[in-house]
Amino acid sequence: MPHILLTNDDGHQAPALAILARALQPVGNVTVFAPDHNWSAAGHTKTMHKPLRVARGTLAGDIPLFITTGTPSDCVGLALLGLVREPPVDLVVSGINTGANLGHDVTYSGTVAAAMEAAVIGRPAIAASMEFDETGRRVGDLEHAAEFVARLAAQTLERGLPRYGLLNVNFPALPAEQIAGVRVTRLGIRHYHDVIVERADPRGRPYYWIGGEPPTGEPEEGTDVGALACGNISITPLNLDMTDRGQLARIAEWPLQ
Numbered sequence: 357m358p359h360i361l362l363t364n365d366d367g368h369q370a371p372a373l374a375i376l377a378r379a380l381q382p383v384g385n386v387t388v389f390a391p392d393h394n395w396s397a398a399g400h401t402k403t404m405h406k407p408l409r410v411a412r413g414t415l416a417g418d419i420p421l422f423i424t425t426g427t428p429s430d431c432v433g434l435a436l437l438g439l440v441r442e443p444p445v446d447l448v449v450s451g452i453n454t455g456a457n458l459g460h461d462v463t464y465s466g467t468v469a470a471a472m473e474a475a476v477i478g479r480p481a482i483a484a485s486m487e488f489d490e491t492g493r494r495v496g497d498l499e500h501a502a503e504f505v506a507r508l509a510a511q512t513l514e515r516g517l518p519r520y521g522l523l524n525v526n527f528p529a530l531p532a533e534q535i536a537g538v539r540v541t542r543l544g545i546r547h548y549h550d551v552i553v554e555r556a557d558p559r560g561r562p563y564y565w566i567g568g569e570p571p572t573g574e575p576e577e578g579t580d581v582g583a584l585a586c587g588n589i590s591i592t593p594l595n596l597d598m599t600d601r602g603q604l605a606r607i608a609e610w611p612l613q
């Protein structure tokens with residue numbers, strides 16, 4: 357049976373982690389390696405300036421669980437570089453994140469970064485996320501989404517992914533029976549509405565928050581943003597090669613010598 361490493365960026369206590377772990381069990385032997393707290397928007401962070409602690413336990417009764425002080429991508433690094441050596445990991449799954457990871461979100465997302473870390477090390481990976489509704493609630497069906505991720509995991513194990521490839525799957529904020537279908541998409545465009553909020557500490561020195569209203573996006577057909585806007589599940593194949601090949605010749609012509 358294949359060996360699936362499961363992680364997330366919402367932390368080991370996130371309900372979606374146990375639901376997905378259980379859904380993946382028919383597809384492979386599951387080992388969970390998750391952060392000890394919520395790291396959402398951690399991006400692809402590698403902890404280099406402090407030691408990482410790892411505790412062991414079980415999730416959902418009997419699923420092996422490693423909990424670390426590190427980031428989501430540290431989870432994958434720690435596991436694949438040695439702590440989860442036997443049997444070798446065949447597939448890494450990250451999620452299901454609370455909140456969609458669409459378009460430019462993939463550059464912030466700890467969920468996607470964990471899958472990217474797997475791709476760096478040379479393992480196929482899937483990142484899965486579910487969008488909120490306008491009121492900030494998750495109205496989607498986690499069990500249904502987890503079963504979909506399990507089917508996607510089985511297909512990925514059977515068919516493989518290109519070198520340095522990963523899949524980014526997003527579920528709309530809809531009950532299972534209202535989901536329109538499945539779309540294979542490209543990354544769309546996000547619009548962030550962040551502002552700087554300045555406050556003063558007790559000594560009168562300023563400090564800052566960056567935040568604001570949730571991001572919106574351009575619901576263009578063929579994109580992940582567009583797919584979710586029409587009630588579809590979106591699967592975006594990603595690759596660590598972010599080269600913009602169309603620019604190679606143009607930049608080479610700049611007079612830089």
Ligand code: MN
Nearest residue numbers: 365366396453
């Ligand atoms: Mn998260």
